[in-house]
Amino acid sequence: MKAKSPFIHDDFLLQNDFSKILYHTYAKNLPIIDYHNHLSPKDICQNRxxxxxxxxxxxxxxxxxxxxxxxxxxxxxxxxxxxxxxxxxxxxxxxxxxxxxxxxxxxxxxxxxxxxxxxxxxxxxxxxxxxxxxxxxxxxxHSTQGLLEMNNVITVCTTDDPIDDLKYHNSYATQKKSMELLPTFRPDKAYTIQDSNTYLQYLDQLSDASNIQINSFDDLLTALESRIDYFHQLGCRLADHGLETLSFELEENYSIDSIFKKIQSKKPLENGEIHHFTYQVLYFLCTFYHKREWVQQFHLGAIRDNNSRLLHKLGPDTGFDSIGDFLQAKNLSKFLNSLDKSDQLSKTILYNLNPSQNEVFATMAGNFNDGSTKGKVQYGAAWWFLDQKDGIEKHLNTVSNLGMLSCFVGMLTDSRSFLSFPRHDYFRRILCNLLGNDVKNGMLPKDEKWLGKIVADICFYNAKAYFPF
Missing domain, CATH: 1.10.2020.10 (uronate isomerase, domain 2, chain A)
Known part of the structure; x- marks a missing residue:
């Protein structure tokens, strides 16, 4: 079904000859490492x-x-x-x-x-x-595996709760396919304690999954570390966390054991207690990741479930989330520094949802790059509401101006749809066009091999080197 003059064509979004060279020669045909998405492992394993x-x-x-x-x-x-x-x-x-x-x-x-x-x-x-x-x-x-193969996807990292049994990842591994299907550890429910009833129900599920009875905070950490070991055995090398902001509350103000007992007795919690508990769980999780050389990701800044009427009717993740205006810098700095003090800060990717804080995140990432590895702390790809052309360009410009674009690990889909992988192609075209326009405007030398290598690194090779799969 062909249009006479197709809107989507080989040079879509490529506005000059050098952009076209960069895209077609150095970006277009590279494999894809999709290191963060919400695809169904069951659908992939069963080749739906x-x-x-x-x-x-x-x-x-x-x-x-x-x-x-x-x-x-x-x-x-x-x-x-x-x-x-x-x-x-x-x-x-x-x-x-x-x-x-x-x-x-x-x-x-x-x-x-x-x-x-x-x-x-x-x-x-x-x-x-x-x-x-x-x-x-x-x-x-056009099965799920066929759709992924069509895009030359070589690694898919799904998003999985610590209580997940990962049976589909395990089963897929026995199929000996060329594409990797790997889990990502997403422990948000392990530190979301605002509703004690819901949290205690989750602890029961975590106890069952880990075979560890959780009666104390130390038991919670032991259970979580047990699940990290299980995920690690199945190839997991990534953790992910979705938060409005990172918490930082030191223990001189609160007792973690007292907070845990209040949760068990279903007593109301103060905001400071909630933040301290979240900080403590996250801090120890991050030390566990560091010990296993995982990469940790933090998605910050979404304000979720704004429409209570439709949330009650349709449930979460149905389209009622938006950009939040939370203060990020101080707690983000304190949290990362608390790990770096003892040299337990893993490779870290920071995702920001509020474009007014692009520069905050880019400069914060630079504070914790210590020369131990290329791009150890990254300002992650334009996320969610920002993964459109303008948002991607603003992200690339911010990373360029305040960091090292050449060290960036590139795009991801963050999607539940198997048809979303052209977003990688969208990103690659935008990147090549941005650099091509700089060459056209005399802001970069017209050196094809040099710029071509940087494009290829951003689109694939940096991610290949960064993630310890």
Whole structure:
């Protein structure tokens, strides 16, 4: 299904000849290490084929859901009981109105990459595109593993709770595939104590998973370290944490054992107690990561579940999160320094959601690079609401101005969708165009091999060297 003059073409986003050389020669065909995403290990292991494009494209994608709600489309066609065909038709009505939103670019790039469809999705083309994509999704090369192979993905790191049994990672490993499927340790629930009832239920699950009865704070740490060892055995070398801010409360103000007893007795907790408990758990987790030479990631700055009415109706991760305006610098500095004092600071990636704090994060990362390894502490890729063209360019410019762009470990998908991998291509095009424009404008020398190597490093080789897979 070809357009006469396709919008997505080989030189999409590449605005000058040198940008095109950098992209086509040094970036386009490199493998992908997707070191942070929310893909289903079960779907990868079982090599799932999706029944419809709606299953593959719209289920779980709150980027698209937000756009559809904004256009006035009712929930029945988003997360409700409408048929897959009707949901897709409503999405096709939405796409033409997403101009200048990354969803417009991503949608067309994904249709082209996976289905060779260059027609713009709209109500006029929707029926035919629905048929063509559904037909292709039944083919072996459009299974989950086929879709990943189509993008030359060599490593996928999923996001997994400490209580997960990792049975699909284990089963996949026995398949002896060339692509690695590795878990990432995401212990957010282990330090989220605002609701004692929920937390105590989680501790019961963690006790079962670790075979350790958790009756004290020390028991909690022992159970978590046991799960870290289990994850490590299955190839995990990454931890990830999602927080509004990093906590830092020293123990002279609070007793960790007293806080744990208050949780057990379901007594109300003070804010300071919550922050101290979070800090203590995170601090010890980070020392455990350091001992095993893991990379730790911190996603900071999201304000989640803002719409309580729709949260109650639809649950979390349904499109009601946004950028927060939290103070970050002091606690981030104190937390990292508390680990660095004893030389227990692992390789660290810091992700920021508020663009007004780009410079804060970039300069903070530089404070803790000690020459022990290239890019030890990184200002991570433009994240979530910022992984669009303008946000990516601002991130790259900030890293360039205040750090070392040449040491950056590059892009990730942070996605639940198997069709999202053209975001790597999107990033590569934007990077090459940025550098190509600098050459065109006389701000960088026209040295193809030198700049080509830097592009290749950012797109693949830095990540390959940084992550201890």
């Amino acid at each position: 084929n999706f029944n419809t494009i709606t299953e593959a494209w719209l289920h779980g994608d709150h980027y698209k859901w937000r756009a559809m709600r904004t256009l006035g489309i009712t929930e029945d066609f988003i997360t409700g009981k409408a048929t897959d065909k009707d949901k897709f038709l409503k999405w096709s009505e939405t796409v033409p109105y997403t101009i200048r939103n990354p969803l417009f670019h991503w949608s067309q790039m994904e249709l082209m990459k996976y289905f060779s469809i260059s027609e713009i999705l709209s109500p006029t083309t929707a029926d035919k595109i629905y048929e063509l994509t559904n037909e292709q999704l039944q083919m072996p090369n």
